[in-house]
Amino acid sequence: MFAENTLTESMDEVRDFLLREREKTLSEMEWRFRARGYGYNLRRIEAGFEVARLPQNTVLGTLRV
Structure with missing residues (x-):
């Protein structure tokens, strides 16, 4: 999914973005x-929080907040 306008599958990048x-x-x-x-x-x-990619609702990982 997109984080900072780039396609990524990295949970680290997604976590930082979120x-x-x-x-x-x-x-x-x-x-x-x-x-x-x-x-x-x-x-x-x-x-x-469980993080999932839409629209498939594919789970990417968990955020511990």
């Missing part, structure tokens, strides 16, 4: 909405 986006938002809901706009689905789990 955490930078989190800093720009006021709430978790807004952050999740922005992530969906970039093609990522964030689902809250016990360990943090």
Whole structure:
């Protein structure tokens, strides 16, 4: 998926991108909405957030926030 306008499969790059986006938002809901706009689905789990690529909803990894 795209992170910083480049196609990537690297969870490290995706994590860095999503955490930078989190800093720009006021709430978790807004952050999740922005992530969906970039093609990522964030689902809250016990360990943090599960990150999936849309539209297939393919799980890429977990963010511990």
